[in-house]
Amino acid sequence: MNEILRQAQVKPEPCETLDPQDWSEFRAQAHRMLDDAIDYIANIRERPVWQPIPDEVRAKFRSGLPREGSALADVYREFTDNVVPFATGNVHPGFMGWVHGGGSAVGMLAEMLAASLNANLGGRDHMPIAVERQIVAWMRELFGFPEGASGIFVTGTSMANLLAVLVARTSALGTMARQHGIGNEGALLTAYTSKAAHGCISKAMDIAGFGSDGLRQIAVDGDHRIDVAALRRQIAIDRESGLKPFLVVGSAGTVDIGAIDDLAALSALCREEKLWFHVDGAFGALGILAPAIAPRLAGIENADSIGLDFHKWGQVPYDAGFLMVRDGEKHRQAFAAPAAYLRRETRGLAAGSPWPCDYGPDLSRGFRALKTWFTLKTYGTERLGAAMARTCALAKYLEARVLAEPQLELAAPVALNIVCFRYRAEDSDGINGEIVADVQESGIAAPSSTTLDGKLAIRAAIVNHRTDIADIDALVSAVLEFGARRSAKILTEAEVPPLAAH
Numbered sequence: 335m336n337e338i339l340r341q342a343q344v345k346p347e348p349c350e351t352l353d354p355q356d357w358s359e360f361r362a363q364a365h366r367m368l369d370d371a372i373d374y375i376a377n378i379r380e381r382p383v384w385q386p387i388p389d390e391v392r393a394k395f396r397s398g399l400p401r402e403g404s405a406l407a408d409v410y411r412e413f414t415d416n417v418v419p420f421a422t423g424n425v426h427p428g429f430m431g432w433v434h435g436g437g438s439a440v441g442m443l444a445e446m447l448a449a450s451l452n453a454n455l456g457g458r459d460h461m462p463i464a465v466e467r468q469i470v471a472w473m474r475e476l477f478g479f480p481e482g483a484s485g486i487f488v489t490g491t492s493m494a495n496l497l498a499v500l501v502a503r504t505s506a507l508g509t510m511a512r513q514h515g516i517g518n519e520g521a522l523l524t525a526y527t528s529k530a531a532h533g534c535i536s537k538a539m540d541i542a543g544f545g546s547d548g549l550r551q552i553a554v555d556g557d558h559r560i561d562v563a564a565l566r567r568q569i570a571i572d573r574e575s576g577l578k579p580f581l582v583v584g585s586a587g588t589v590d591i592g593a594i595d596d597l598a599a600l601s602a603l604c605r606e607e608k609l610w611f612h613v614d615g616a617f618g619a620l621g622i623l624a625p626a627i628a629p630r631l632a633g634i635e636n637a638d639s640i641g642l643d644f645h646k647w648g649q650v651p652y653d654a655g656f657l658m659v660r661d662g663e664k665h666r667q668a669f670a671a672p673a674a675y676l677r678r679e680t681r682g683l684a685a686g687s688p689w690p691c692d693y694g695p696d697l698s699r700g701f702r703a704l705k706t707w708f709t710l711k712t713y714g715t716e717r718l719g720a721a722m723a724r725t726c727a728l729a730k731y732l733e734a735r736v737l738a739e740p741q742l743e744l745a746a747p748v749a750l751n752i753v754c755f756r757y758r759a760e761d762s763d764g765i766n767g768e769i770v771a772d773v774q775e776s777g778i779a780a781p782s783s784t785t786l787d788g789k790l791a792i793r794a795a796i797v798n799h800r801t802d803i804a805d806i807d808a809l810v811s812a813v814l815e816f817g818a819r820r821s822a823k824i825l826t827e828a829e830v831p832p833l834a835a836h
Contacts, residue, residue, distance in 0.1 A: 363406055368446075374418065375425060375439050378800070382777025384423035391416050423780050427800035430809065431774070431782035433589075433617050433646050433752075436798035441651040444708035448701035455487075456697040457676065457689025466690065466703035472710065473658050476622060478635035484662030486693040487702040490655035491616035492534035494641030497657050497668075497694055499525070499538040499581065501639060502610035504668040505661075506580040512668075516543045524572050525581035526550045528560035528595065530588040532614060557747055558593035560584065562603060569607055581610045586631060587618025590784050590793070592750035594618055598633030605636070613637045617646035617797065618750060623719030627726065627750070639665075644706045647722050649799055654702045657694075666692050721799040725751040728796045728806055735810045741817065742810075745791035754784060754791040757817035763790040765820050772816040779809040 354360035394416055424434035453462040470485035488494050504511060507520055516523070523544060527535050529551045536546045550572070552565045569579045582604050584595040597613060604611035613619065613634055619642040621627035622634070634640065637660065644654040659665035670692040678687035691697045710718070729751045736742045736755045745754040759765035767790055770783045784793045794809060 378426050383426040383428040383780045384774055385777055387420045427798050427805045428779040430794040430796055431780045433795045433797050435646045435649045436800055437651040438649050440712045441705045441709055444705035445651055448704040453701045455699040456691040458683050459686030462701050465707050469703050469706055479660055482662045483660050484665040484693055485658045488655040489653045491641040491643050494655050494657035495534050495614055496538040498612045498639040499542045501665050501668040502581045503542055505664050509667050522578045523580045524548055524577045527583040528552050528554050530554050530558045531585050532589045535583050558591050560595045562599045579609055583612045583614055586613050586615035591746045592752040594630050601633045601636035610638045612639045615640050615642045620647045623715045624723040626723050650706050650709050654706050669694055725796045729753050732806045745786050751796045753794045756791050759821050766790050766792055768820050769816045773812045778812045
């Protein structure tokens with residue numbers, strides 16, 4: 335052996351690990367960074383919700399690839415100076431623009447611990463996968479799914495919805511469709527959801543090979559819920575035309591106003607028509623933790639699959655999406671792909687089959703389950719449910735404030751925790767669009783906008799557990815102030831609203 339090595343002239347370079355040369359110095363810097371991160375959350379109200387990014391800051395992130403390294407302290411200084419002040423702002427209680435969770439200090443620490451393990455949850459036999467499987471078992475219990483139900487963490491519900499479409503496709507066409515494509519029979523398959531559903535459903539149909547035209551978008555009722563009678567009629571029309579309905583996607587919290595479809599009626603219809611019933615519960619599905627909200631989710635326990643995000647109402651740091659499938663074997667058949675390098679054993683590190691990679695497209699997967707596990711274990715479902723119910727109560731308070739202001743009008747029913755309203759003005763769309771940007775740039779709050787019944791509306795999604803009545807009052811005051819100024823044409827396009835005084 336020595337002779338072989340000598341002749342081959344194999345002489346590895348001296349070991350140059352990426353670990354710190356001075357662990358004490360690194361530890362001190364790490365503690366400073368952790369203290370700053372905790373201070374950031376603890377003192378978040380002292381910051382603006384969001385602020386525009388200066389051109390000179392953007393320019394710093396157009397530099398070339400770093401060939402030489404820099405001191406950790408210097409890199410961290412760049413982060414604190416140029417990244418932290420210009421984040422999205424969803425940690426802040428005044429962030430109400432989109433359905434983004436506020437995260438938690440507990441989740442932040444769990445994310446750090448997950449990074450220290452650097453576990454790949456694609457497969458093999460190790461405890462991080464056992465943690466994910468415990469979350470799966472908890473979700474079975476929560477939604478009343480059978481023992482054979484499967485679950486998997488993904489980036490978010492957009493991905494969970496795509497995976498659900500793929501499982502439904504395999505269920506309808508058989509596993510041969512994975513080899514040969516959807517073919518002529520697959521081209522006849524049609525799916526159904528409401529016009530208020532998230533756009534990722536259409537994108538999922540596109541990616542799954544059906545094309546977005548394979549999705550029927552059904553009208554909604556006055557509460558923005560899918561019209562079940564209209565759905566039934568469309569299914570009958572499609573069957574008479576030779577098409578093959580195979581999937582219905584119900585919404586548990588629509589994107590615009592948070593409406594919940596009649597899931598019980600949808601599940602009954604799907605059983606009658608022998609269709610796959612999927613629930614897009616991106617944020618609303620976790621409302622089952624709140625006794626005041628859970629009854630509105632009746633029927634979700636009959637779903638064939640559910641997509642949800644722990645990083646929204648569950649307050650887990652991004653990202654932590656999740657898919658549940660009632661029939662775990664159908665789920666596995668849609669994704670399992672045996673390979674020699676993924677050989678399963680009965681003992682050793684390669685044991686523990688089936689692996690998470692058998693239930694989704696990813697082999698390399700992070701330890702998303704740990705921050706979810708920490709959140710559920712630390713706070714408990716009762717406290718998390720109470721936080722969700724409180725955001726709905728705040729939404730009702732905002733609704734009352736809107737109804738009490740002559741200059742404001744409600745744009746849609748308040749279903750859960752989302753309030754859509756307008757500032758009354760002659761150029762309603764133009765003025766309200768400017769108001770949204772003005773309020774965002776002021777740093778006071780961060781609403782967003784949407785279009786309802788052809789008119790632009792200000793949209794406040796109250797998801798953050800830190801949001802309080804004072805934050806709602808600040809939003810209303812800012813909308814009224816900027817609305818009055820815009821209506822009076824005091825502001826010009828070049829003016830920037832003043833930063834909020836804290």
